[in-house]
Amino acid sequence: MWERGVAMYRTRLDRENEPGVKKVSRSVIRRLPVYLRVLDNLIGNDVEVISSRELSERTGFTAEQIRKDLAHFGAFGTKGTGYNTEALRSEILKIIGLHEKTAVIVVGAGHLGTALTRYNVNKNPYTHVVAAFDTSPEVVGDKILDVEVLHVSEMEEVVSKHNVRVAILAVPSEHAQAAADQVAGSGVKVIFNFAPLWVRAPDGVFVHNADLSVELQSLIYYATKEREKAH
Amino acid sequence: MWERGVAMYRTRLDRENEPGVKKVSRSVIRRLPVYLRVLDNLIGNDVEVISSRELSERTGFTAEQIRKDLAHFGAFGTKGTGYNTEALRSEILKIIGLHEKTAVIVVGAGHLGTALTRYNVNKNPYTHVVAAFDTSPEVVGDKILDVEVLHVSEMEEVVSKHNVRVAILAVPSEHAQAAADQVAGSGVKVIFNFAPLWVRAPDGVFVHNADLSVELQSLIYYATKEREKAH
DNA sequence: TCATGTGAAGAGCTTCACAGCA
DNA sequence: TGCTGTGAAGCTCTTCACATGA
Numbered sequence: 486m487w488e489r490g491v492a493m494y495r496t497r498l499d500r501e502n503e504p505g506v507k508k509v510s511r512s513v514i515r516r517l518p519v520y521l522r523v524l525d526n527l528i529g530n531d532v533e534v535i536s537s538r539e540l541s542e543r544t545g546f547t548a549e550q551i552r553k554d555l556a557h558f559g560a561f562g563t564k565g566t567g568y569n570t571e572a573l574r575s576e577i578l579k580i581i582g583l584h585e586k587t588a589v590i591v592v593g594a595g596h597l598g599t600a601l602t603r604y605n606v607n608k609n610p611y612t613h614v615v616a617a618f619d620t621s622p623e624v625v626g627d628k629i630l631d632v633e634v635l636h637v638s639e640m641e642e643v644v645s646k647h648n649v650r651v652a653i654l655a656v657p658s659e660h661a662q663a664a665a666d667q668v669a670g671s672g673v674k675v676i677f678n679f680a681p682l683w684v685r686a687p688d689g690v691f692v693h694n695a696d697l698s699v700e701l702q703s704l705i706y707y708a709t710k711e712r713e714k715a716h
Numbered sequence: 717m718w719e720r721g722v723a724m725y726r727t728r729l730d731r732e733n734e735p736g737v738k739k740v741s742r743s744v745i746r747r748l749p750v751y752l753r754v755l756d757n758l759i760g761n762d763v764e765v766i767s768s769r770e771l772s773e774r775t776g777f778t779a780e781q782i783r784k785d786l787a788h789f790g791a792f793g794t795k796g797t798g799y800n801t802e803a804l805r806s807e808i809l810k811i812i813g814l815h816e817k818t819a820v821i822v823v824g825a826g827h828l829g830t831a832l833t834r835y836n837v838n839k840n841p842y843t844h845v846v847a848a849f850d851t852s853p854e855v856v857g858d859k860i861l862d863v864e865v866l867h868v869s870e871m872e873e874v875v876s877k878h879n880v881r882v883a884i885l886a887v888p889s890e891h892a893q894a895a896a897d898q899v900a901g902s903g904v905k906v907i908f909n910f911a912p913l914w915v916r917a918p919d920g921v922f923v924h925n926a927d928l929s930v931e932l933q934s935l936i937y938y939a940t941k942e943r944e945k946a947h
Numbered sequence: 948t949c950a951t952g953t954g955a956a957g958a959g960c961t962t963c964a965c966a967g968c969a
Numbered sequence: 970t971g972c973t974g975t976g977a978a979g980c981t982c983t984t985c986a987c988a989t990g991a
Contacts, residue, residue, distance in 0.1 A: 512960070518933035522912075536972065545914065548972095549962060556974055564973045565969045581933060582940040589932075596834050600827035601928070608912055609929045611936070650939040651932070658839075675939045677932060681753075681839055683776065691938035693931070697832070698840045700924070701820075701882070701908060702749035702812060705842070707922035708881040708906045709813040743982070767950060779950090780984060787952055795951045796991045949991090956985070963978070969971090 513554045517577050519544050520551070524574040525610075536567035583611040588649045590673075592664050593656035594619040594627070594634045597679055601653055602629045615647045637667065644671040654678040665692070744785045748808050750775050751782070755805040756841075767798035814842040819880040821904075823895050825850040825858070825865045828910060829886035833860045836884075846878045868898065875902040885909040896923070 523543045527535060537548040544551070555561055555573070558580050562568045578584040591602045594617045605614050607630075618637045619625055627634045635643065643649065652668040654661060654676055661680035668676060669686045676692045678684050683694045754774045758766055768779040775782070786792055786804070789811050793799045809815040822833045825848045836845050838861075849868045850856055858865045866874065874880065883899040885892060885907055892911035899907060900917045907923045909915050914925045 510960070514937045515930070515934045517937070518930040521933070522930070538972085547962070549964095550960090552973060553961080553975080560974065562973050563969065564967070565971045567972065581937045583933060583936060587936050587939065596827070596831040600831040603827050604928060605932065609932060611933055651936060653932070675935050677935055691935065693935055695931075697835060699746070699749040699753070700926075701836065701840060701884070702752070702814060702842055703746045704906050704908055704922065704924055705814060705818050705882060706745045706748075706812045708818065741982070769950080778984070780986095781982090783951060784953080784983080791952070793951050794991065795989070796949045798950065950989105951991095952989080953987090954985105955987105956983105958983075959981085961978105961980075964976095966973105966975085968973085 509557050513557060514581070516544075516546060516550075516554055517581055519546075520554075521574065521577050521581075521583075524570050524577070527570045528574060532570055534567045535570055535573075537562075539567075578611075586611060586613045587651055588613050588615045588647045589651045589653060590615055590640070590643065590649050590668075591617040591632075591653045591655060592619075592637070592640075592668060593617075593654065594621075594624045594629065595655065595657075598653075598655035599629050601655055601679070602632050605653075606630050606632065612651070615649055616643050637664075640667060641671040644668070644673060650674040652676050654680060654684070656680060658682040740788050744788060745812070747775075747777060747781075747785055748812055750777075751785075752805065752808050752812075752814075755801050755808070758801045759805060763801055765798045766801055766804075768793075770798075809842075817842060817844045818882055819844050819846045819878045820882045820884060821846055821871070821874065821880050821899070822848040822863075822884045822886060823850075823868070823871075823899060824848075824885065824887035825852075825855045825860065826886065826888075829884075830860050832884055832886055832910070833863050837861050837863065843882070846880055847874050868895075871898060872902040875899070875904060881905040883907050885911060885915070887911060889913040 520540065523540060537551045540551050541548040558576065561573050561576050589605065589612045591598050591614060594602070598617060598619070602614055602617050605612050614632050617629055617632050617634045618640050619634055620637055624634050625636045650673060652673045652675070654664055654668070656664045658680045661678060661682050662684050665676055665678065665684035665686055669690045674690055676684065676686055676690060678692060678694045679697065681696055681698045683696070684692060686692045751771060754771060768782045771782050772779040789807065792804050792807050820836065820843045822829050822845060825833070829848060829850070833845055833848050836843050845863050848860055848863055848865045849871050850865055851868050855865050856867045881904060883904045883906070885895055885899070887895045889911045892909060892913050893915050896907055896909065896915035896917055900921045905921055907915065907917055907921060909923060909925045910928065912927055912929045914927070915923060917923045
């Protein structure tokens with residue numbers, strides 16, 4: 486991640502038996518917010534219906550893939566016409582779980598943590614950054630936009646009070662695993678980790694390691710030879 | 717996204733015929749820097765040989781996958797023993813193109829651009845951040861660590877002088893495509909874009925759109941239901 | 948004996964092609 | 970007619986299993 490996307494980084498696939506839960510792949514889930522953004526734009530321009538072909542042109546995914554993705558969750562379209570933009574948007578919000586603003590915390594209020602806090606406050610209409618956390622007395626008490634920087638000792642209370650289920654980790658590598666343990670212990674269900682180190686979490690906690698240095702290093706491969714252009 | 721991961725975001729696969737170029741998948745290329753980091757650690761601890769099984773334990777990838785990945789590029793191991801850490805490291809550096817420090821520019825010196833500049837200067841031993849660029853008189857002339865913030869009008873000269881092939885884009889969405897056009901026009905071959913918008917580039921220029929908001933939104937899916945834990 | 952390198956099998960995801968319905 | 974929804978085919982990547990060689 487970003488994208489890691491994404492490839493699967495684990496020794497064994499242990500996605501077994503989840504009874505009753507239709508398994509939907511990470512790739513599908515990744516594309517949903519992209520559809521969402523296009524729908525937001527269309528609705529802003531009073532477009533009421535869109536076909537999978539038009540969505541394809543605006544997202545870069547094939548029309549078949551878009552139809553398959555949506556079909557995982559139900560039949561939202563009208564044959565011969567397309568998809569109602571408002572209705573589809575509402576369905577996608579429900580699928581992802583964005584129909585209510587998601588409470589998020591940012592752990593680590595250094596440069597990256599500050600940037601990520603601002604980024605989400607300004608650019609992400611579906612999340613609410615409840616607080617940022619740090620250990621340094623120099624930043625605890627500061628505000629990033631309207632977000633207070635609190636001491637990490639207050640984390641558990643904040644997480645449980647606001648029912649926070651998502652944490653963005655932007656702490657130095659040497660503290661990343663400890664921070665992950667702490668947020669997982671506080672009840673957070675998703676960890677979005679930016680430290681250049683793969684943090685582990687107990688079962689039931691979903692970890693996405695963004696790892697910007699690894700991502701950049703892998704991109705350098707495409708700088709030398711002429712290769713295909715991709716996402 | 718980064719990952720993106722990362723799924724392929726284009727309407728059609730147009731990876732055709734590249735004559736003589738063995739096609740190596742993005743997934744493989746993504747894993748190489750991970751092996752690299754482990755090898756750096758091992759070498760720092762004077763470990764001279766490592767088996768694919770041990771690499772598996774340290775990376776989370778399966779041993780078979782690691783052997784297959786490396787076999788794409790040659791036979792670097794010794795049967796019955798494993799891989800020589802120094803030799804393997806050196807091979808991976810050559811494969812990715814990291815055997816010489818890669819010159820990188822950062823476009824956009826706001827909070828995110830500043831954080832990304834610092835991140836790469838401090839955490840990425842294989843890149844050299846040549847300069848950051850912005851248009852605002854308030855930041856042009858500043859320094860981020862030792863990196864100068866220059867006006868974008870100087871970009872072409874810097875890119876050609878330092879043979880820069882990689883650009884990190886951290887500009888507002890509304891300027892992202894223009895910035896991408898400019899860096900591509902300057903001769904940059906890889907664009908790592910952080911604006912929440914998919915920028916396009918001419919053939920021959922590899923674009924990776926990180927898109928943190930989309931990534932975060934997709935993660936929220938895993939916050940509600942209990943799902944598998946993954947990278 | 949031990950771990951690599953690799954053909955074959957398997958799994959998962961994408962594309963194709965078309966039936967079905969407005 | 971036009972576009973969705975979907976089985977089937979196709980493709981890519983991963984895992985298995987074992988021959989090979991130090």
